[in-house]
Structures are given as C-alpha cells and as structure tokens.
Amino acid sequence: MAPQLEPFFKQVDDLSGSFIDRLRKAVAIPSISAQDENRKDVFKMAQFLASELENLGAEVEQRPLGKQPGKEHLDLPPVVLARYGNDKSKRTILVYGHYDVQPALKEDGWATEPFELTVDDQGRMYGRGSTDDKGPVLGWLNVIEAHKRAGVDFPVNLLCCFEGMEEYGSEGLEEFIQTEGKEFFKDADAVCISDNYWLGTEKPCLTYGLRGCNYYSVSISGPGQDLHSGVFGGTAHEPMTDLVHVLSKLVDSQGNILIPGIMDLVEPLTEEEKSLYPGINYTMDNLHESLGSETSIHSTKERTLMARWRYPSLSLHGIEGAYSAPGAKTVIPAKVIGKFSIRTVPNMESEDVNKLVFDYVKAEFAKLNSKNTLNVWLQHDGKWWVASPKHWNFSAASKAVKQVFGVEPDMTREGGRYVF
Numbered sequence: 084m085a086p087q088l089e090p091f092f093k094q095v096d097d098l099s100g101s102f103i104d105r106l107r108k109a110v111a112i113p114s115i116s117a118q119d120e121n122r123k124d125v126f127k128m129a130q131f132l133a134s135e136l137e138n139l140g141a142e143v144e145q146r147p148l149g150k151q152p153g154k155e156h157l158d159l160p161p162v163v164l165a166r167y168g169n170d171k172s173k174r175t176i177l178v179y180g181h182y183d184v185q186p187a188l189k190e191d192g193w194a195t196e197p198f199e200l201t202v203d204d205q206g207r208m209y210g211r212g213s214t215d216d217k218g219p220v221l222g223w224l225n226v227i228e229a230h231k232r233a234g235v236d237f238p239v240n241l242l243c244c245f246e247g248m249e250e251y252g253s254e255g256l257e258e259f260i261q262t263e264g265k266e267f268f269k270d271a272d273a274v275c276i277s278d279n280y281w282l283g284t285e286k287p288c289l290t291y292g293l294r295g296c297n298y299y300s301v302s303i304s305g306p307g308q309d310l311h312s313g314v315f316g317g318t319a320h321e322p323m324t325d326l327v328h329v330l331s332k333l334v335d336s337q338g339n340i341l342i343p344g345i346m347d348l349v350e351p352l353t354e355e356e357k358s359l360y361p362g363i364n365y366t367m368d369n370l371h372e373s374l375g376s377e378t379s380i381h382s383t384k385e386r387t388l389m390a391r392w393r394y395p396s397l398s399l400h401g402i403e404g405a406y407s408a409p410g411a412k413t414v415i416p417a418k419v420i421g422k423f424s425i426r427t428v429p430n431m432e433s434e435d436v437n438k439l440v441f442d443y444v445k446a447e448f449a450k451l452n453s454k455n456t457l458n459v460w461l462q463h464d465g466k467w468w469v470a471s472p473k474h475w476n477f478s479a480a481s482k483a484v485k486q487v488f489g490v491e492p493d494m495t496r497e498g499g500r501y502v503f
Contacts, residue, residue: 088486090233095225098232102225103208105135107200109182109217110210116160116183116251125160125247128182132163132220132245139227141165141243148248148255159255160247164267167227168240175240176476177271180220180278181249187211219277220245242271249278252298252463273476279497282365282388287484289477292392292496295427295467297436301329301444304418305455312413319415320453323405326419329457332447333423334397338380338390340425342443345395348436350429352393360385363493392496396426422462426498433464469496 114128115121129145136143148159160183187197193209195201200210212218223243230237244267248254260268279290303322310319334340365384371377381387390396403420406412427436441459448457471477472494484492 087235091229091235094229094233098225098229102221103200103202105221105224106208106210106213106218109221110200110212111198113198114183114212114247115186116248118186119154119157122157122160125183126158128217129161129163129245129247132182133165135221135224136163136165136167136243139167139224139231141167141227141241146259148259151254162247162256162259163243163245165243165245166241167243168237170240173239174272175242175270177242177244177268177274178223179244179246179274179276180223181216181246181253182220183247183250184212184215184217185250216249216278222277240270242268244268253465254463273474275476275480282363282493282495283369286364286490287488287492288495289472289480289484289492290495290497291472291477292469293467294392294395294496294498295431295433295465296424297427297433297440297464298422298424298462299440299459300420300422300462301326301457301459302418302420303329303448303453303455303457305453306415306417309417310415312415315415320455321415322419322455323402323416325448325451325453325455325457326402326421328451329444329447330399330421330423332443333399338396340395340397342397342439344439345425345431345436348431349395352389356393357385359494360388363388363495365493388495391498393428395428395431396498397423398426399423427464427467429467429469431467433461433466437461437464 109128109131112124112128112131113121114125116125133143133145142165144164145161146164147161151157151159163182187193189196191197195209197211200208200213202208208218223241227237227241246253246256248256276290279288279293281288303326305320305322306315332341340346363384365388367379367382367384367387370379370384370387379387381390400422402422404416404418406414406416425436425440427433444459445457477494481492484490
C-alpha cells in the first residue's frame with residue numbers, strides 16, 4: 084500500500100458504520116420511478132442525495148427535466164449534478180449513477196423487507212437499491228468523506244451525474260446530456276459508471292462494453308369493449324390470440340432471434356476477441372447459482388458469455404390488458420399490448436433494427452388474416468457501447484482493484500441497459 088493512502092484506508096474502516104447508516108437511510112426511500120404514486124419518493128431521494136453532497140463540500144445543482152412524456156401530470160425527477168474540486172492540474176472524472184429503483188414487495192420473494200436495509204452476520208447487505216444503484220452512488224460520497232477525514236488530497240476533480248429515471252428508460256437524460264456536453268460535462272477526461280456486476284463472488288470485473296436496448300410495444304385491438312367468452316367465444320377475432328401468435332414468432336426456445344436480417348447487422352467475432360474468453364474467471368456453476376436453476380441454454384462458459392455480452396438477444400416482458408390476477412376469469416380483452424426488447428451490440432444501429440422489427444411484426448400479423456388492428460412502436464432505445472480496455476482509466480481502475488482485492492480484475496463486457 085502506498086504510505087500516503089494509509090490514513091485514507093484507516094478512515095474507510097473507521098467510518099464503515101456511518102457509511103452503512105447512510106445507505107440504510109437511502110434504501111428506506113422507495114424511489115420507484117415506474118410507479119406514479121412513488122414519484123414524490125424519487126424527488127425525496129434526489130433531495131437526500133443533494134443534501135449529503137452539499138454537506139461534504141460539493142457544489143450541487145438539481146436540474147429539472149420537465150414533464151414526463153405521455154404523463155404530463157408528472158414532473159421528471161431532477162438530475163443531481165455535483166462538482167468536487169476544480170484543480171486544473173488534475174484529471175477530471177465524471178461519475179454516473181441513478182437513485183431510482185425497481186418496484187419490490189416482500190411477497191415477490193424477498194426474505195427481508197426490501198426497503199429496510201438488513202445486514203447479515205457475514206456483512207452482506209440486503210435492501211432494494213443496495214447494489215443497483217444507491218450503494219455505488221453513495222460509494223462516491225464515502226470516498227470524498229474518507230479523503231476529507233484523513234486529510235489526504237483528493238487525486239482528481241470529480242463531476243457527478245445522478246439521475247432518477249434509469250429504471251424507466253432514462254427519460255429526458257439523453258437530451259440533457261446533449262445540452263450539457265459542452266457545458267457541465269466539457270471538462271471530463273473519462274467517465275466511470277458503477278452500475279454493473281461481477282461474474283461470480285471472488286473476482287472483481289471492469290466493464291469495457293455494454294449492450295444497448297431497444298424496447299418495443301405491440302398492441303392488438305378489435306372489439307369495442309371486453310367480451311365474455313361464454314357469449315362471444317368463437318364469434319370474433321380475439322386480440323389475445325393474435326398477440327400470442329405474433330410474440331411466438333420473435334424468438335425460439337434456444338434464444339435465437341427469428342427476425343430476418345437481425346444477425347446480419349452484428350459485428351463478426353474476431354480471433355483476438357475470441358481469445359479473451361477462456362481466461363475469464365467464470366464457470367457454468369456461477370451461472371446456475373445466479374439463475375437459481377440449471378436452465379442454461381449453452382453448455383460452455385465461452386458461449387454463455389458471448390451470448391450475454393457480444394451477441395443480441397430478444398426477451399418477452401409482459402402483456403398489458405390481459406387478466407393476470409389469481410383465479411379464473413373468462414374475459415376476452417378488447418385490447419392487449421405485448422412488450423419485448425432487443426439487446427443490441429456493435430454494429431446494430433437503432434434505425435436498422437427498428438425497420439426489421441416493424442416490417443417483420445406487420446408481416447406476421449398479416450398472415451393471420453385477422454380483422455383486428457395492430458400497432459407496433461419503439462418505446463425507447465439506448466445505444467450499445469464499447470471502449471478499449473487498454474485506456475488509462477481502465478489501467479488506473481485495475482491498479483485500484485489490485486490494491487484493495489489483491490487480484491487483477493477480469494475485463495468484461497455486459498448485458499447492459501442504458502448508457503451514454
């Protein structure tokens with residue numbers, strides 16, 4: 084360990100209790116961006132974050148993003164911007180994170196209350212947002228505090244960009260970044276995003292690539308209102324029947340995308356890239372542990388990791404308008420909306436993917452000779468990203484990992500969500 088860092092690491096240990104308490108307060112705020120009734124909590128979380136940063140001496144702004152498209156009665160949560168340090172002799176690092184979370188109920192399968200941080204006897208922490216992404220976001224605050232308490236000079240200028248709509252497609256963020264690219268973000272020399280995963284439990288990972296995400300909706304409507312199957316079953320084209328058929332034509336049980344032309348857009352695998360996979364610390368047992376089952380499609384880690392990182396995938400996510408409560412109900416829904424996404428990779432451009440999807444879905448629906456009406460549209464998209472793992476930012480991160488964990492990290496790509 085570098086001698087000048089010893090006071091810093093001592094403070095990290097001494098402050099661990101207050102760091103956990105800070106996370107406990109954050110987890111207790113149900114900042115669920117996808118649920119209208121929790122929008123006030125998302126704003127509450129933004130204020131909590133801004134106050135914590137201000138108390139540490141950062142220059143903080145909460146930047147409004149306006150109304151939510153399609154839900155004009157709701158304000159989009161602000162982007163929390165912060166600057167810590169402005170030394171022209173230092174590099175400037177932009178860190179991104181999000182303070183919103185996915186919905187969670189104990190009956191969903193949680194062993195603990197999701198919005199109460201629980202720490203077990205081995206130090207493992209459970210709570211919605213503890214890893215995605217409140218824990219990593221607060222990690223940056225903890226770094227600032229430990230440096231201040233130790234009297235150790237902060238090595239870089241830090242810019243923070245924390246958003247509150249990541250779990251809902253980062254609505255409003257892209258336009259904000261384009262606007263601020265030559266303003267708040269103009270000094271950034273590198274970007275660090277702490278919102279990803281280790282492959283297993285023993286070796287840290289540094290991610291140099293993410294898949295993108297194109298998220299689609301398919302609606303099929305016909306009757307003027309919901310119908311009773313005992314009265315109208317067999318007499319009308321049923322939207323649910325048409326939708327299930329269309330969705331079944333998108334992907335097969337082996338994960339193969341059935342839309343013609345999609346795989347032609349994918350950058351070919353090189354021998355150099357292929358050679359990176361055998362040395363990665365990962366096993367099929369790691370996958371099965373994560374799945375909670377042995378329902379893996381592929382039999383080798385190399386093929387599994389390529390399917391997860393460097394090839395596209397298509398997943399079906401849900402159906403709006405269908406009866407989903409327990410028990411039996413013999414309703415024929417008048418309108419149903421199916422949702423699916425495609426994880427995109429180099430060199431899949433969104434416009435090309437959209438055209439292939441729209442043309443194919445419409446063609447498959449036409450084959451049904453149904454009198455119902457189909458509509459298919461893109462809800463949102465996020466572009467894939469790949470960087471060089473030899474960049475100085477990754478080299479610095481590798482040294483830090485070696486310092487803390489005693490091992491070299493695996494350089495990985497990931498499934499990703501929305502990146503900039």
